[in-house]
Amino acid sequence: MIDIKGILGPLSALKFLGKAPHTIDYPKETKKTADRYRGIHYNDVEACIGCGSCGTICENDAIDMVNVGFDPNKADTGFRPVVDYGRCCWCALCVDVCPSGSLSLTKDYVYVDDDPKKFLYVPGLQELGKVNIDSTDDLKELAKIEKENRPKLKEGERSWYQKDRTEGLLEFNRVPMKELPGSTRIKSFAEVVLGYTEEEAFMESIRCLGCGLCISACPDRMHIPDYIQAITERDYNSSANIIYENNPLPEMCGKVCTRQCETACVYHNRGDAVAIRWLKRFTTEQFDDFRTIINAEVKPLNGKKVGIIGAGPAGLTVGYYLRLRGYDVTIYEALSKAGGMTMAGIPKYRFPLDSLDKQISYMEEMGVRIHYNTRVGKDIMFDEIMDTYDAVFIGIGFHDPYDLGLKGEKEAKSGVISAVELLRRVNFGEKVDVGKKVAVIGGGNVAIDGARVSKRLGNVDVTILYRRRVQDMPADWEEIEGAEDEGVHIVPQAIPEEIMLDKNGKVTGIKYVMAEMVDDGKGGRPRPKKIEGSEKILPIDTLVGAIGQQADYSFLPDEYLFKTQDDEKSGSKKGIDTFWGRILVHGYNETTMKKVFSGGDMVNRTADAISAIADGLNAVKGIDLFLQGGKETKVNHSVTESDLDKNKLLDKHYKMKHENGKLVSVKLDLSGNIVTESVKIAKDPDELKKDVEKKEVNKSTDKANSKDKTMSYPTKNTNGETKKEEKKSKSKKKSKKKKKKK
Amino acid sequence: MDDLKRPTLDSDFTCDMAFNKITKWAQKNSLWLLAYGTGCGAIELSPTMTSRYDWSRLGIRGSATPRQADLLLITGYLSTKTLKRVIRSYEQMQDPKYVIGFGSCTINGGMYYDSYNTIKQLDLYIPVDVYINGCMPRPEAVLSGLAYLKDKIGDKKADGWIKYKQNFEWYRENQKKILKSFNGDNMPDKYNW
Amino acid sequence: MKTTKLYLGPQHPGITGNMMIELDVEGNKILKSKTHVGYLHRGFEKLMERRTYIQSFPIVCRICVPEPDVNENNYARAVEKLSGLEVPERAKWIRTMVLEMARLQSYLLWMGGQSGSMGLYTMPQWTIGDRDYLLDRFEELTGGRVYHLYVWPGGVRKDLPIGFKTRMLDLMDYLESRMKDYTKLMFENAIFKKRAIGTGVIPKDKALEWGVVGPVLRGTGIKHDVRIDEPYEIYDKLEFEVPTYEGGDIYSRALVRKFEFMQSISIIRQIMDKIPEGPIYNRIPNPFKWKIPKGYTYVKLESSRGEFGYFMASDGSEKLRRVNVRGPAYVHGISLLEKILPGSRLGDVSTILNSLGVCPPEMER
Amino acid sequence: MGFSKLTETKVLLKQYFKDIISIEEGGEQRLIIDLQSKDITSMINHLKDFMDFKHLSMISCVDWPEENKFEIVYILTSYSKNIVLMLKTKIDRKNPKLQSIMSLWPQAVTYEIELNEMFGVFFEGNDRMGEEFILEDWDDIPPMRRDFDSLEYANKNFKFRDERKDKKIIREFISEHYDEWRKK
């Protein structure tokens, strides 16, 4: 009846009397926290790009992005996260979603205080609890603290961080794009890139975090996150409409854009950026006719007529948007197809002939008249255009190639051709015989295109001679890769000397000399210096020159053309001022001549399609303003010093400076001291003052919708490389990937 | 019952001078905690009071009733319904009494900042002496918070209860703003001994 | 005898957590009882409708404090069922291990609570002290002691740390040896038996109708366990038995939990031996705008207190349309108590509460 | 061979109830049934008594303001057949009324009180309607309805710390300040 076991059993618990207790005597001894314990935040403020993804994912709204005083540039907004420990729940979602991998949690967790104000904290710039923050507004001086006395991360303290790109919530690898293999590419002019399927596009578009850094990098300010979001929702109609808001030629940008936006993408510095160009292309491929899709409202004609010279990207953009605003537009195009440099200069395997048809037919159907094969200056006079149209837009682009400047170039009858010429002829279907061996001189996209096109004209052995190293070549690294895949030889550091001719002027070879790179001492690009006695001769049949183009101003009567760099009369209102071959334009792309606007490669230095479209869009606003009330004052047609500066027209070898009221352009040598006192631009001081006030007036109007026309090269991306080094590291990365693939 | 003389505020300090050092030492080393886990942080109190971390070696002991307690732990968020009971318990505790706020919910709303039923800042309703950072603070953090409170008591800075008495109207008005039926639940307006 | 009304209020050492039981007491016998809840209400379901799928992952584990992993696992599986996201094999094994570890630590907590409410203050010191070793393993694996934030839709967040297996197996041996001490001190304690046998009896025939689940149901002799009825994760690949004891009182429920404690230890050992290699996480498409098509789902699993279900409805946007958490305490703490307490003694209220495993935050979420 | 239990119950239910809106299998042990609200109680009675669905897991309510409907969901489990059945019915949102199933399960009362307090659904036959279950002296509309915004209620009633009142949404800030950054 009595449960002996139940009574005596518990007494065995007394055996603990002898044993030492397992209590942790906390203040004296502590238990080692686990390696992954989620403690207080730490942010590597150098690697952080302030994109705000951590603030957006935080479900307790604990992270604000605060201006701590870093100066923003294209790849970094200058903001840093401030964490409110009155909200944070230490779930480390912010760490898992940080594209630059700078945010992490440390193992340290103890923090006790009696003042609730001390629980606000900028990780990586402040010690937790040392600073009493009254408002997140007054944190601007934090960036001034030098690196030494910022809180440093003790060794091995990082507990929760993205070890490599596979951890966390972000997909760093891009959906691979299907391409024709190298061998089949050469046989035909079929398009190399085959485009995304719907599923691939969905998987690629859903990667986009929507942070908007790419918008700041795009010269034309396209609403990239919005149309990528539309693709994610498979609503291609609205995606096309969003693109059409500021880009009437989506297929062109989808195939041949220089993708500034992808260099600024948050994924770029640790992985592959979102394939923004290919996604744009994917949207255009969904429709065979834009008429039914784009529902932009076309205003009725308001009686004003605008003439456009040159149906390049700039001209077409101006035509489209002016038509939308109700202007009667006619475009005069010298060639037989619209598209300008993109149609003529870019080979068909990258930009097929029919790719612009959809856009052009949509424009024509809307009422934009395009006269093909009418060269201004030959079939129709410039003065005739000036009289019939209320405003004129010049967008003829750079079609005129530079001559090579080599010995024997003049005497050569056959076998020397410019790349632009070669590409135009091939694009328009002419049969060009380049013989068996071809040499191409130059390193830009045009040179590469020339080489690959000549490769396709029968089995031709093509070599590219370039003065500097491979990584200095301005061409896209994808293009260089493509050329190498197709068997094009590239001879770097080769300076051409002389063209060998046979007796009846046919090219037989090219003499070039090797060079070694010499640092020019001021951090600029190293300059090639000839090595004596290293001449070599390369036997060739044709020589293709691709060292740059310039505009062909023959259509302009002389009295309208002023070369400001070498004559006095420039600056008057009558003519168009040009500076070393480029037209000087003011805020709304209006030239110094009344009623005349200009844009595209003739104006900006970036020389790519998207900048031309951006110029066109800007000119549209200018023309609209100009023709609205007919009051010229709104657009003042005079070029000031800041415009020149802003236009970045001046290479760093030239500098504008004021000398007793006159604008003076001065030529500098490499080390920055003045070499020759160059031409003075006539400008009396009071007129300058008027300009400045007018500028203020315009500035207010400008502010509303002004866009910076010229696009400066992104100086440094986040890991401190200039564009060139970045290309080099990118190519190394690509080659590494290739090795891995094999 | 109110006619019995209550120690007025100013007398709290003067008559205390005589054997002040000893009482401070005693109050510091013996904190009796009201056994009231108001929020989700109470789960980290059980390891702290049991054998692994054992806060009884620091002189801290639980007490079942507010009368005997002099430390109130608000462990995390506080819903309005619990706030009414917390106020009642807090006022029934004997002076000098202290309050510790756990985690981020007592500072600025924590995870439930957008909830319609939890208070966002604790020190609007009852005076808080110490905040402990963490969601939920580990036993070590809790013990360091208690050590911090002991130092504060030691040099007479833990005056939350005096602050509560001095601007009592301010606290009561804040409480009434969110506790709608204040007198409906016979919550006294005056200091509810 | 005059009946007095007694409020075992939110601030009462015997009541586990924040709830209030209003008792009509006559002397020592309870006539009527009514549970009042709402002291821990934060409106989870409302908050989760304002957060995207990955954002409500951290808030989900705060619903039931003694057992956060059950909520994480339920939420992850519900979202995977709605969106069709597959989980790699190894992640399933790790998830099962985390669930069993959660069951162990919850039973240790229960043992402490049960014996503490009866006055045996040595047991809580032992069991909750040993539970801390288990929390160390959790901290090492997941990065958090109580709120682990480890299981999310698509798999688990990080892989097993190096040397985790040896430390885990040592811990299992330690717990097994400790169980002998617990049995001597509590389960076979004469006074414990005297108090436990015959109190808080749930009649076997009415158990199912009253919505009783989990160890409480198995305590009444009816054998139902979600791990067998509807095996989730990899429970169909493991061997374990489900015990039932007759009697339906506190003691039979205690024996059920003791048996399942040992079963969990053997399950964890099996997992540690047979866990396959491979990826642990199948990434969700995008943390910010992951849209899930319209759909309904009800996902349930066997928590340490019974069937824990999540009802979820999605409406095609990136936020949930409705989530409804059904914890075992919702039934045990309110309607079941109103049936059992009348007739039992006032002293046994907190013992019965502990034996039913009532956890107030689950009742009002 | 024989049908799986699932299809068997499906067929049986179809015969018994002609005007079921839809019935389909959601997963291997799940049945989802849509009904009109008028014959909910008879269906549940039938399920409990004849089809051995002994265990009521949950009564829940989904708010569809765009269709102006509340959707009440009953989740029943049959241990013997090992099936979880989700019974859904749509009721009008303006004055949501439904028959109570208090008589079948005691715990149904708790669900119904909560739905009444959180959504405003009125269950006839349940005498404890309008009882204060979770919220204490609540003056606003039932909080779980979609048109009740909890953050706005929190801002109105509670005060947040004011150190962060001048915070900016980073993405809007980026779009406003493109031009400044392009220059650098």
Next chain:
Amino acid sequence: MSTDSMYRLLVTIAVILGSIIYGFFINSLARRITARVQNRMGPPLKQPFIDVIKLYSKRTFVTHGIMQTLGPILMLTGIISTLILIPYGKGYLTLYSSNGDLITILYIMTFGQLAMALAVGQAGNPYGTIGVARGLTRMFGYELPLILALISLIALNHSADVNVIIANQHGGIANWNAFRHPFVGITALLAMLGMMSYQPFDNASAPAEVASGPITEFGGKFMAIMMTTNAMFVVAKLALLVDLFFGGASNIFILALKIFLLYLYPLFVGLVFPRFAMEDTFLFFWKWPTLIGFIGLAIAIF
């Protein structure tokens, strides 16, 4: 006042203070021992003293009426009167035990608890009243075997005077009452569990059930008085039991040692057993201890 009674008064005061300090000391030792059994470090030795000083230094003075204020004071008087009636050794240490015998001690011991009951009644806290009711039922429980044991002891020693009983036990351990009359010893030891209000029988102040029972309403200074009286009460009871069953003590140190050793017994039982339900305490005492008590009485009488 004759020098003799003056000396006696001084010794009494010394013993009272000594019992307070020794009570706290035993309490702190008990806390350390429970901590060690529970595998933890436990509070520092001076913890009870710190607690009492802190409680005395409390500022507020909450009372619901004059009776509640008087309750603890009456309890204090009760305990002091029991203390002076118990002999602690030879000569002056016998204090005033000559003019009161076993029955008076028993009567005065319950005086403190009744005063407490009245005070709690005034306080109006429901838990308080339930706690007091439980305390009284528990007293009924253990009074019966205790009285049986004491009556049989008186019968054996033919006198109710404690000093006489001590005198009869001189000589070796063999003729300590506990061993000479085993049945009487066992009933006394079992009854002692009830007196100590430790675990198996602490239903009166069970935190889980009735939130620290009678002393729920008493905070601050009242609580301090409660703790001191509790400490003195422990010492008084143990001293009495040592005198009756374990041969008293010649000098004070042996008495202290014996008290401590006897104190260990309810402590260990309390550590490893949960508490009885209310009815069971009653039934427990009235089953086995009473039976053994009757057997002991039968032996003593015949």
